[in-house]
Amino acid sequence: MFVYGTLRTGQSNHSFLGKASKLGACQLVSGYSLFNLGCYPGAKKSISSHTPLYGEVYDVDSNTMALLDQLEEYPELYTRELVDTEFGVAWIYLYCLSVIDLPLIHSGDWCRK
Known part of the structure; x- marks a missing residue:
């Protein structure tokens, strides 16, 4: 799983990953934009x-x-x-609502x- 927001280390929802193994920090080189939805982001x-999309990959x-x-x-x-990552293929969550007027x-x- 490629995580880029509140599931990352030190963020508010990181505990939801439980005992998942962190494979490492990673960036997706291009093809994604990241938006601020308030308390969390959406790619x-x-x-x-x-612009690279920065995150972490977990098993x-x-x-x-x-x-x-x-x-x-x-x-x-x-x-x-x-998505392809340096750790292999991983899932990514992509925001599916409109991002018009979102920063x-x-x-x-x-x-x-």
Whole structure:
């Protein structure tokens, strides 16, 4: 699982990852934009974005995945898709509502917004 927001180390929802193994810090080189939704971020696919999306990759089991799906309100608020990372293929949650008028996080890093 590639996480980029409140599930990252030191963030408010990190405990939802339980005993998942952290494989390491990672960045998706381009193709995503990160928006500030208030208390949490949302990433959207963006062909025009060349800013890296920063996050961490975890090895999660099916029980943890089910818990994360509830937290992320999948599939109503976020969808999931597979992405290639330096640790292998991982799921990422992508925000599926409109981001019109929402602030863009130019750094691509929720922890350095």
